[in-house]
Amino acid sequence: MREKELRLALVCYGGVSLAIYMHGTTKEVWKLARASMRRHQPPGAVLPPASDTEIVYGALLDALAPRLDLRVLVDIVAGASAGGINGILLAQAISQGSDMEPLRELWLEGADSDRLLEPEGAAERFSKLWATPLVRWAERRGLAMEDAADPATRGEVARKLSRLMRSRWFTPPFSGSGFSGVLYDALKAMESGEHTPPLLPPLQPLDLFVTVTDYHGAAETLRLHSPPEITENEHRLVIGFNDAGPGADGTRHLGDIAELAFAARATASFPGAFPPARIGEIDAVVADRSAAWPGRAAFLRRIFPGRTKPEAVTLIDGAVLNSRPFGPAIEALSQRPSHREVDRRFVYVDPKPGMHGQAPDNGPRDSMLLPGFFSTVLRSLADIPRQQPINDNLAAIEALSARVRRLRHVVDGMTPAVDAAIENAIGFRVFMFTPTPERLADWRSRTQAVAAREAGFAYAAYGQLKIAQIVESLSERLAAVGGASIDSVRAGLWRHVHARGLDRAAQGLEKAGAASDYVTFLRSFDLEYRIRRLRFVIRRVNTMAETAVAPADRHSLEVMKAGLYEIVGPHLQRRLPEYHPPDVVAAAAAAAAEPAAALAALAASYALKALDTASDTALVALFAQLATRAQRRGLLSAYLGFAFFDIAMLPLLQGDGVDEFEEIKVDRLSPDDALSLRHLGGARLKGAQLNAFGAFFSRAYREHDYLWGRLHGAERLIDIVASSLPDDAKLPADRLAALKHDAFAAIVDTERRRLTMIPDLLAVLATALGLKDDVPPENAG
Numbered sequence: 001m002r003e004k005e006l007r008l009a010l011v012c013y014g015g016v017s018l019a020i021y022m023h024g025t026t027k028e029v030w031k032l033a034r035a036s037m038r039r040h041q042p043p044g045a046v047l048p049p050a051s052d053t054e055i056v057y058g059a060l061l062d063a064l065a066p067r068l069d070l071r072v073l074v075d076i077v078a079g080a081s082a083g084g085i086n087g088i089l090l091a092q093a094i095s096q097g098s099d100m101e102p103l104r105e106l107w108l109e110g111a112d113s114d115r116l117l118e119p120e121g122a123a124e125r126f127s128k129l130w131a132t133p134l135v136r137w138a139e140r141r142g143l144a145m146e147d148a149a150d151p152a153t154r155g156e157v158a159r160k161l162s163r164l165m166r167s168r169w170f171t172p173p174f175s176g177s178g179f180s181g182v183l184y185d186a187l188k189a190m191e192s193g194e195h196t197p198p199l200l201p202p203l204q205p206l207d208l209f210v211t212v213t214d215y216h217g218a219a220e221t222l223r224l225h226s227p228p229e230i231t232e233n234e235h236r237l238v239i240g241f242n243d244a245g246p247g248a249d250g251t252r253h254l255g256d257i258a259e260l261a262f263a264a265r266a267t268a269s270f271p272g273a274f275p276p277a278r279i280g281e282i283d284a285v286v287a288d289r290s291a292a293w294p295g296r297a298a299f300l301r302r303i304f305p306g307r308t309k310p311e312a313v314t315l316i317d318g319a320v321l322n323s324r325p326f327g328p329a330i331e332a333l334s335q336r337p338s339h340r341e342v343d344r345r346f347v348y349v350d351p352k353p354g355m356h357g358q359a360p361d362n363g364p365r366d367s368m369l370l371p372g373f374f375s376t377v378l379r380s381l382a383d384i385p386r387q388q389p390i391n392d393n394l395a396a397i398e399a400l401s402a403r404v405r406r407l408r409h410v411v412d413g414m415t416p417a418v419d420a421a422i423e424n425a426i427g428f429r430v431f432m433f434t435p436t437p438e439r440l441a442d443w444r445s446r447t448q449a450v451a452a453r454e455a456g457f458a459y460a461a462y463g464q465l466k467i468a469q470i471v472e473s474l475s476e477r478l479a480a481v482g483g484a485s486i487d488s489v490r491a492g493l494w495r496h497v498h499a500r501g502l503d504r505a506a507q508g509l510e511k512a513g514a515a516s517d518y519v520t521f522l523r524s525f526d527l528e529y530r531i532r533r534l535r536f537v538i539r540r541v542n543t544m545a546e547t548a549v550a551p552a553d554r555h556s557l558e559v560m561k562a563g564l565y566e567i568v569g570p571h572l573q574r575r576l577p578e579y580h581p582p583d584v585v586a587a588a589a590a591a592a593a594e595p596a597a598a599l600a601a602l603a604a605s606y607a608l609k610a611l612d613t614a615s616d617t618a619l620v621a622l623f624a625q626l627a628t629r630a631q632r633r634g635l636l637s638a639y640l641g642f643a644f645f646d647i648a649m650l651p652l653l654q655g656d657g658v659d660e661f662e663e664i665k666v667d668r669l670s671p672d673d674a675l676s677l678r679h680l681g682g683a684r685l686k687g688a689q690l691n692a693f694g695a696f697f698s699r700a701y702r703e704h705d706y707l708w709g710r711l712h713g714a715e716r717l718i719d720i721v722a723s724s725l726p727d728d729a730k731l732p733a734d735r736l737a738a739l740k741h742d743a744f745a746a747i748v749d750t751e752r753r754r755l756t757m758i759p760d761l762l763a764v765l766a767t768a769l770g771l772k773d774d775v776p777p778e779n780a781g
Helices: 016-038 052-064 082-096 103-108 129-143 151-166 176-192 257-267 279-288 296-303 326-335 373-387 391-426 437-455 457-482 486-500 505-509 517-525 527-547 551-573 582-589 595-606 608-625 629-640 642-652 686-692 699-722 733-751 759-769
Strands: 002-012 068-080 206-223 229-243 342-349 664-669
Touching: 002 016, 002 082, 002 326, 002 527, 002 699, 016 052, 016 068, 016 082, 016 103, 016 342, 016 686, 016 699, 052 068, 052 699, 052 733, 068 082, 068 326, 082 176, 082 206, 082 229, 082 257, 103 176, 103 699, 176 257, 176 279, 206 257, 206 326, 229 257, 257 279, 326 342, 326 391, 391 437, 391 629, 391 642, 391 664, 437 457, 437 608, 437 629, 437 642, 457 486, 457 505, 457 517, 457 527, 457 582, 457 595, 457 642, 486 595, 505 517, 517 595, 517 608, 527 551, 527 608, 527 629, 527 642, 551 608, 551 629, 582 595, 595 608, 608 629, 629 642, 664 699, 686 699, 699 733, 699 759, 733 759
Parallel strands: 002 068, 002 342, 068 206, 342 664
Antiparallel strands: 206 229
16 A cells, blocks of 8 residues: 555634634544544554544545555644634644543533623623614624524524623623633643544644734834834734654643643634733633643743733734734644655635625625725724735745755756766765665765765855754754843854854865864754755655555565654754753853853754764664665665755755655635535524624524534545545545545434534434434433
8 A cells, every 4th residue: 555644734714703613623623633543553552432423534544545545644733813722722632632522512602602791791681771772783784694583593692692782881891811711621621531642643743823913012123224223013923832742751742721721812812802811811710720830931931032021911813913824834844754655735724715705896786886984994904804815825835835846856857866976986886785884974974075076166055055054943942942032142153153164165175174164063063954864765765665566675664764763753852942951051041142162062962973873873774674675775875865965955945944745735624615415504604693703692503503514524524535545546426425424424413412402403414314313312311
């Protein structure tokens, strides 16, 4: 079987009460990731039993197995506003292997307008009776789209809308502290539910980003020609979390529950509905629960760098300035390890595509009229910024794909010439010798010297780029370890580099170049080159595995790949701030003033010479177990020849590493894209009413949107997974339809035991799917 990883970068849009629909879709993403995780557990692993669609996704992966061994994982999550909440909950479930089932009640019970109201300002029975005509007008406007005739539901919406509009005016009606408490408790409920192993391979990082808006803004210095500097306020802010893999205790960690709850509260602080978020609010929630938050100070330094009073920072809804956070997710691609062939997808969840219908040229006659005063103000301040198309994001993704295509072309075209250069440098019999650690180190040194000489003038540019990349990574690392300003650390390092002449790449081409300060600097600090080289060999292993036929050949390549990742591991650990001992922390704190001492301490901690020796020993053992001489020759050529490839590729990468050597596809998940059950409803979400606040006013609305979120999510995920197959091996249409039917039936059969307010919809779906209608509710009997 061909091996492949389907990697999903999930981008969740804002949508106010459509958060309930998005919970249904992200729940299906979680179940798909769990189904994939189960297939890669060691024999005898004890796991909780699979349920509903998790079983169907397992069957889907089995259906692909004759042609494709597919692993599905979510390693990048980005969200704004309501999408930010769902992204945080999903990312925590992936990182910790925790349970999303308890979240159903968070949304169905907790996302109710009466529960969300600020207690002090909530209207009593006879509050503001004079506002009744205004309430009735809002009811008519808000319920005009509603085609349900259920009087109980309409009465519930009218009653709760009336209470909201008669509550305290000119202050946010919903409780910020209550909202924070709900989010914190939801994360705790996930923690206490049933657990599985994390839903990612051990060395696969997970990145989470949520957008927020800094109400006051942070001063940012910009450099111009004249005046030399200006100061402007930056209001865009991204709160990021990174789970780099198991730590020293063997467990993964995304963030403290208090940090995740604060980020969720801040990203969804819809202006006018919720008060702005401040850190003191989550402090009170933690204190009320007698909990601890040991990493509070470090968290505040990280997300509010340079702010002397982080408690005064005021945050509002992330969708105000960035409701479609593709940017942080795209940036995260630069450091994704490639375990096998990768099918990279950006999947964005848009619960209400085309928020206000067609453009005037295609719309009804009255859309040609000039908009009024209030509609113009409201659209310009709120709606239009949230609905801007994603053309720019798609262009950025296509640019990355185009760059990958160019790199592949470069590598394929260079390979014969590189093989010949290796033979010229070491001798044509090099591939006939059995590698030893000493030979490997010698061959590597000689091929690097030949690559530098044959590059000619291009080597100077490559060398300067390498130095710039190393200084930048060292600046980030020292600043993170020592807690100093990255700008001051960067300035101090560059002073040191210039003073020592370490940026003169021409030293490497001189007769005694191997002993020059420039080469010594690379040997001490060029960690990223070593990581790029190992991953380059892993890509070659993946390429060879695609064409390997004999089981012994495939097995030896799998052993090679697993061994290469064991070698990569210690290199990746050196990137982590916690890897370095206290003397490095102390030296890093003074790096701006004493860069030489900081670099000496970091070089001792890196210990790259010893790491190279250990890596060479491990590589020699891996080369020895390969099944054929052709495999050994191909992979040895990739390893020794990487110096030639890197000189050509690094400038094309603009100094960035690209670990995923694959093009990127984009898929949308929305009600408009799920067509199998369209004739039964689901095209219109109840939460889309009342300017997307509709589901806050009715349990029935929330149940409706949650159920359709699961159904739509299941259909689209089955389509996306099936599309990973090669064009000549697609699943038959009837098999695909059967899998979707099984997923829909599993969802309806599970949820009709728990959803009590939408019996008519459940009955229609059960009949269409051929389910028995005599199943009692979950709590019956």
